[in-house]
Amino acid sequence: MAGKSSWLESGLVILGTAGPTGLTIDKLVAATGLSTGSFYHHFSGMSGYKTALLAYFEDMHTTRYLREVRAAAERLDGRGRLELLIDLVLEDDEPANIEMAVRAWALNDPIAAAAKERVDNARLGFLRILLMESGYAETDAHDIAQILYLLVLGAGSVLPAVPPEQLRELCRRIVG
Template structure:
């Protein structure tokens, strides 16, 4: 039997691939090969699921990154950047949540909180609010250009902003 996390992980993948309108009970049950009864075992409906999905996004893409960087104890900024640059649905998921936030007040509130948390943490570990803002804007902007700037290209730009590469 799939647990709540399985439903939420599947929702993040679906969200990254097709956007918020595609996150439906039917598509989730099809993707997981489960029944609607299993969905309703964990969630009281689509509204509750979407709230949990936004919380899961925040936990997985912000809280977990901060915790892992803090746990490293060394160069927190390097650890954080490696997490951001790791393969996976990062840019697509970020774009999908930002697009959702343009249409939905709850998603917007979560996106605002995520942005504020990320910039505050970058400020804390870099010691420079302007540098923190610049790094964050580079990452957000890199996901928005077509095609997105990812991997080595994004790492090069971030290292340039950090003054680690000339």
């Protein structure tokens, strides 16, 4: 299993630096130090690899946060879970360029577009739920979730990068 994880982790790094066209078996082999045979042992060609990479992106950049925040439900109220989510997302050291690369990939690939749409819907839906559990009305929760989401996504596309502490403070100002 370590081999499959290595392929996927390296793929996210390559995706973030070279975009989806940079995802080649040769680059993956060079990045992982694993063999081409290992690649084909885990994936049914590049198409299967790209599908697995998108699922891995979805898990690492969305689902794992939702799992961690849901696991805190017994000890934190809605507001506490919202703050935990913001902290988890903003302390993640994964570069924002991976997120941008997936979004660019989605412009030309229906499988990437479907993955991006699932991620966006999951993130926005979860934010909306946490905001409602924090006392916001449904319409306000919907709007504030969008504002928070767009703020974090947009912050990942500006140079120089917005420091996490500043972004965290902006998010907290939005939620009051």
